[in-house]
Amino acid sequence: MTQQLLAIGEKAVKTAERLGAEQAEVYLASARSFSVDVENSAIKSASERRDAGCGIRSVIGKRVGFAYVTTLLEKDIEEAAKNSVGLAKASVADPSFMSLPSSEERYPVVSGLYDRTIVSLQSEDAAELVIRAVDSAKAVLAGKKFAIEAQLSVSSGAKAIVSSQGISLSDQTTSATVYTYPTIKEEGEQTASYEFQISRHLKDIDPEWVGRSSSENAIHCLGGKTVEGGVMPVILTPLAVTTVIGGGFAGAINAEEVQFGRSYVSDAIGSRIASEELHIVDDGILKGGVGSRVFDAEGVPSQRTEILNGGVLKSLLHNSYTANKDRIKNTGNASRPSYAGTPSIASSNFMITPGKGTLDDLVSELKVGILCRNTGDRPNMTTGDLSAMVMEGFYIKDGEVKHPVKSTLVGINMRDLLQRIHRVGADTRATGTMVTPSIVVESAQVTSG
């Protein structure tokens, strides 16, 4: 498949050049994904998607246009090339645009990104896997009234980038995800929880663990109460860290947002913006990492970038545009939604270096506090203000988890949150975009009612 994509790409670059592009870049992708869905504890549906398409970036002077199409047919690609050149011509020139990236001599070797067993997985085997997760979830809930939603999805895909600047790269990756989401109904109460795993390799998926853990979590959520608000410590477990830090901090060190003055982090390279306990690395070459890749979405080699060392900001996340604008080395963090978009900036594997202690240890150290297992909230990226609903969480008293909480919000500015992380645990897990342990925020405003 990759050879075929490269050949189509070479041709498309020439088409864009013939139509007037001074530089052109073609991103092609072809993916197959397969999923099995469970509703009310039994299999409900299966779907198979084969998605192939092509996106073309054309440059004329300092003007850039982009167009894509959801096929790989020659006449559709010709139309996309024409549209991308037309858009470049109609654009207002960007004085900071220098060039599309050029080919590099060396690219890293990143192992563990492709699993043949995922490519050849049959629908029967997929159904079997998800049923194992559901059966494990059921076993924990025996005797209760419940309904389990679950899904197994696998995908495999090839992508290629070809450009007029000498880039001609391709790779193949796979991934597998399983989740279970049990809802429990009791007299006068209903609650739910979920658990999941994501990996590049099918063998890393443990459906029994996912099912069992999700049901145990759901049982723990029964009996939610409001609490007396006030200022208190908050423990964020890896899922909550992924939203708050993975979304709310990785997004703030996106160089494009910083350059435009839209981020609460600004001109801070070399300053201590976080607690000394906090070390963060963005590792695009982590073996088998869900966010790992040999090259980024513009064909720039992946790398390991130190972000925070002892709380000191070492680097922002860059793509070729922002790196050229700041005249510094590109960190290879260009990201795009497959062929259907222009490169923006995103973290690869955003990793918090583990400290010491299990989650139980962290809980035992608090006299009073909130354990936040999950939230859907991100901060206002300009002011840093965060007001997060505790989607799943617990009240801690005298070093013990007392009861689940409901209608409870945690409020804190991100600049304070980063400074107040006085404890980092060792309960590291991979959540898809992050590899992180739990962290403890020394104090935040808790509102409940």
Next chain:
Amino acid sequence: MESLAKAAIDAAIKVGVAFSDVRIENTITTNIEMSDGITKRATMSRLKGAGIRALIDGAWAFGQCTDLTASGMRRTGESVAKLALATHERVAAKFGIEGKTFTDSVHLKVKRPFQDVSIEEKVGLAKMIDDQARGFDKRISNTRTTYADMWSELYVANSLGTAVHIENSLPRITCMATAKDGANRQRAYKSIGVRGGFEQMQTEPVQVLGEESSKLAVELLSSVAAKGGVHDVIMDPILNGVMVHEAFGHACEADNWPAHATVLEDKVGTKVGPESLNLSDDPTLVGQRGTFEYDWEGTKTRKRHLVKNGILTDLLHSLESSSRLGMELNGAARAQSFMYEPIPRMSNTFMERGDWEVDELIADTKQGVMLCDFNYGYTEPSKGQFMFQASHGYLIEKGELGQMVRDVSLAGQILDVLAKIDGIAKDFEMEAGTCGKNGQLVPDNSGGPHARIRGVPVGGM
């Protein structure tokens, strides 16, 4: 179109499934993002392909195909049907699809189709608004304006005999401004999205969108972070729409019933709020972003009275949910594109008007906070909780609006919140949005009048 759809459906039925349907889509989009007066991103796309489903004894299978030839469609129809057959022995709930069939061809007439408007004119509009926002005040440090249009034609057919052609045309413009005063930085955004052609981008409100956005950003420089606590809250029309959408609309999507995944499961026909409360979802409104004549399964749409006089009355149905629950089909199945299965979704969702004057409602509130505009919101119907955030608001003291506050969040329980609504005003406004569910984004619209909720937790710093 008809013959392609027939090729896939016939092939699927021949394999042995009980039901099959097809969506063939052809969509063109343009997206232009200007920042500080220069073109940051300019994108065009064409989505074309078909999504095919098959059902046997309660087992669904879905697949999609971009090879729009008779043989390509036949092949996909067969493989989808085989996938359904392979799964059906493991299915617990057996059901079939029943329901009315529809045949129609609706052509949407607009004054200025997007295809007839030059890229230069679209870039020019975005630049005008972006420049306007930046020129508003010297404290505006960054502007970002995005113009987006989508023209779409969709053909839906199924094995029961439905065959419907529909068209849609959705323009949207969004302007975000960042204001800076020393270390104090604030951002605000305003957006307008409707149904129609490019002429809808030449209206008075669109022409002043840049100013509106910058005005709010500058005002926010003198706001303070909200203080957390349990408060009486007055929602403005836009935020009320978000409340109706997040706190209630999602929980009314009928696919939650067979899945046992909503706290409203046992509440149909029962009282969920005060008698003065009426919540509706209406895809038949003229010229709105959430309007469509037929849904993505080819069912004719009608207004849904979700809550009527305080009673949960109607749900949002797909073919499957209406068949399984034995309730009337109402055209709420939507899909992001041909690449996805249609599922029950909202359209234009709102609270109906009440009888309070807005001024009276504020004057009647001794102490509280008024919440305006929205940043985002989300909900978890299984657990019965929701949360949404206003972009700004004003403290209410002794019945008067006072200090401006920002980023005010409100969390609550789906089953409690409606009962706490005790004042609904006479005014009405709606705002365009985009709603996500199961990984699918669809354009929508929500709103209502000003309304008051008593004693809800409001988050703060």
